[in-house]
Amino acid sequence: MNDILFPLAVFFAAVFTNNILLTNYLGMCSFLSVSKELETSAGLGIAVTFVMATTTAINWVVYHFLLVPFQLEYLRFIVFIIIIAAFVQLIEMVIERYSEGLYFALGIFLPLITVNCAILGASLFMVIREYSFMTSFFFGFGSGLGWLIAILAMAGIRQRLRTAKIPLGLDGPGISLIIAGFMAMAFMGFNGMITIS
Amino acid sequence: MAAGMIKKTFLAPLGKDNPVFVQILGIxxxxxxxxxxxxxxxMTLGVMFTTALSSWTLSVMRKWIPSRIRMMVETMIIATYVIIVDIALKAFYPEMWKQLGPYVGLIITNCIVMGRIEAFALQNKPMLSLVDGLASGMGYAYVLLVIAFFRELLGTGTLWGYQILGSWWTNWSIMIMPPGGFxxxxxxxxxxxxxxxxxxxx
Amino acid sequence: MKTQSFYAKRIQPLMFMALVTIACILVTAALHLSTLERVQINEQFFLWRSVLDAAAISHDGQPNSVATLFQDMVETYENQYVVETEDGTTRYVVERTGPGLWGPITIMIGFNDDLKTLAGISIVSQSETPGLGARIEERWFTSQFAGKQGPFRMVEEGTADAPEEIDAITGATITSESVKNIMNRVTAESGNISREQ
Structure with a gap:
């Protein structure tokens, strides 16, 4: 597999066949709590996609140019999470100052993002899978996009279900998990779309 | 009085305040x-270790933490305990470490750890926070162990790697695949x- | 008054954070350094064990006996291991890496004396999905290759009959195909492995 196609294959694999939410269960907390409304889901999803793509790239640079040369790989958990937290804070400050509209649309989601497992997960996966810089960026971007698609689909389905009769014990998180299960099965149908050889 | 308090703190997360099925946290x-x-x-032992000890540590430090950097300090402490778990696994249980891969690191973002610190440890004494952290970790652990029990048994016919169900059993492959967990x-x-x-x- | 509030607002949090950071890094660094030797021993043990597994040398999995067996029977060369078995036959073990679904898969592949029939294989490293693709490490999967000659064909799990058929892993089509590709490549060029050193 050549250098141009592999990042693209990883990108599509991250969006469809191995969706970070539906196959690795990452980012479940905010997925379950935010997916009630379509609009807020879209806002959070876009913010996650942006932060994931950027922090995965930043973390790649830090890991390979700072941690590896000094043999500090074991500190990566601390370093990654602090970079993510600091980056989210920075974005919050920048958009607060320059774009009021964007701040009102995305601002409230930014604190939620730091504790989104999927973002840290993308950085950790990229290290373990020994991705190159380009592949890491596309992997982060694809994972974010996959998360966005999953939460949008979920929010759409939940809006439809609002008037449905659901057993008391299943109402709320229970039914969402069952929907997520069916979505995971549906996404398995994408298997075979991508072949890496 | 103190003993009753500890008992109450210990039992709540195992039953009515269970972090998984009441709050759907940290899965x-x-x-x-x-x-x-x-x-x-x-994994759940790692979570228990991290929740208990980071609750305890932050409860000890609670009077000195400047509120502006509270989250950063919390993250730092949690990450340190998770690194300890990671290093310990790597050195003493390398096969498990290889299998778990990045999931050990993801304990940092487990909402239960941060949630218990914010909701309990910062207002309570160290010993009580330790008990609360441990109990929350255990409440979390038993739910996931029950799920794992059924997933492994139905999905592969084994438990703890040993064959339990005979050859008459048809494996429910869906159970070990992602939808099965949901x-x-x-x-x-x-x-x-x-x-x-x-x-x-x- | 003013300096005091400046101190409380800016300096004290910074100092506090610095102290916490230094303490955390000292603890983790001490732990890392004290276990470094053990980690290296573990890595060596895994390498030796996978060579023995690939050469189909039975062992009890204990670090000591694996080390003794390895030192008694195996000669290490630049790009292969030569194993002298007790009954006088020679086995050749090579390491091959190929792309998996997520990252590289490295396999130790053992050949019998004829350089065509496989003695066995073992997975050295992989980063596939736990419970799905990662099951290529399990013995039921790797043992299917022993005593066979390539090229192979992946069939649905539990249906392999013919000698060239290998049970694929349900839900991990791409990973199974990746293993097959690596195996087919190495068996096709196995004649190039030199007996002379």
Whole structure:
């Protein structure tokens, strides 16, 4: 597999066949709590996609140019999470100052993002899978996009279900998990779309 | 008085305040490894260790932490304990470490750890926080162990890697695949809510 | 008054954070350094064990006996291991890496004396999905290759009959195909492995 196609294959694999939410269960907390409304889901999803793509790239640079040369790989958990937290804070400050509209649309989601497992997960996966810089960026971007698609689909389905009769014990998180299960099965149908050889 | 308090703190997360089926917190990092009982056991032990000790540490420090950097300090402490778990696994249980891969690191973003610190440890004494952290970790652990038990048994006919069900058993492959985790958790939550909480509201 | 509030607002949090950071890094660094030797021993043990597994040398999995067996029977060369078995036959073990679904898969591949029939294989490293693709490490999967000659064909799990058929892993089509590709490549060029050193 050549250098141009592999990042693209990883990108599509991250969006469809191995969706970070539906196959690795990452980012479940905010997925379950935010997916009630379509609009807020879209806002959070876009913010996650942006932060994931950027922090995965930043973390790649830090890991390979700072941690590896000094043999500090074991500190990566601390370093990654602090970079993510600091980056989210920075974005919050920048958009607060320059774009009021964007701040009102995305601002409230930014604190939620730091504790989104999927973002840290993308950085950790990229290290373990020994991705190159380009592949890491596309992997982060694809994972974010996959998360966005999953939460949008979920929010759409939940809006439809609002008037449905659901057993008391299943109402709320229970039914969402069952929907997520069916979505995971549906996404398995994408298997075979991508072949890496 | 103090003993009663500790007992109450200890029992609450195991029953009515269980972090998983009441608050649906923290399933991210561990649900992915619940297709094997052994992996789940090690992961939940790691979570228990991290919740208990980071609750204790932050409770000890609670009077000196400047409120502006509270979150940063919390993250730092949690990450340190998770690194300890990671290094310990790498040195003494390398096969498990290889299998769990990045999931150990994801304990950092487990909402339960941060949630218990914010909600409990910062207002309470160290010993009580330690008990609360440990109990929350255990409440979390048993739910996931039940899920892992059924997923491994139905999915591969084994438990802890040993063959339990005979050759007559057809493996439910869906159980060890990702949708199985979602379905098992949903069913578990359903049963618990119907059985426990309905009676409670009467 | 003013300096005091400046101190409380800016300096004290910074100092506090610095102290916490230094303490955390000292603890983790001490732990890392004290276990470094053990980690290296573990890595060596895994390498030796996978060579023995690939050469189909039975062992009890204990670090000591694996080390003794390895030192008695195996000669290490630049790009292969030569294993002298007790009954006088020679086995050749090579390491091959190929792309998996997520990252590289490295396999130790053992050949019998004829350089065609496989003695066995063992997975050295992989980063596939736990419970799905990662099951290629399990013995039921790797043992299927022993005593066979390539090229192979992946069939649905539990249906392999013919000698060239290998049970694929349900839900991990791409990973199974990746293993097959690596195996087919190495068996096709196995004649190039030199007996002379």
């Amino acid at each position: 991210c990092s561990t649900l992915a490894v619940t297709n094997k009982l052994e992996n789940t056991m090690v 379905f098992m958790l949903a069913i578990f939550i359903w049963i618990v809510r119907e059985a426990v909480f309905k009676e409670g509201t009467k």
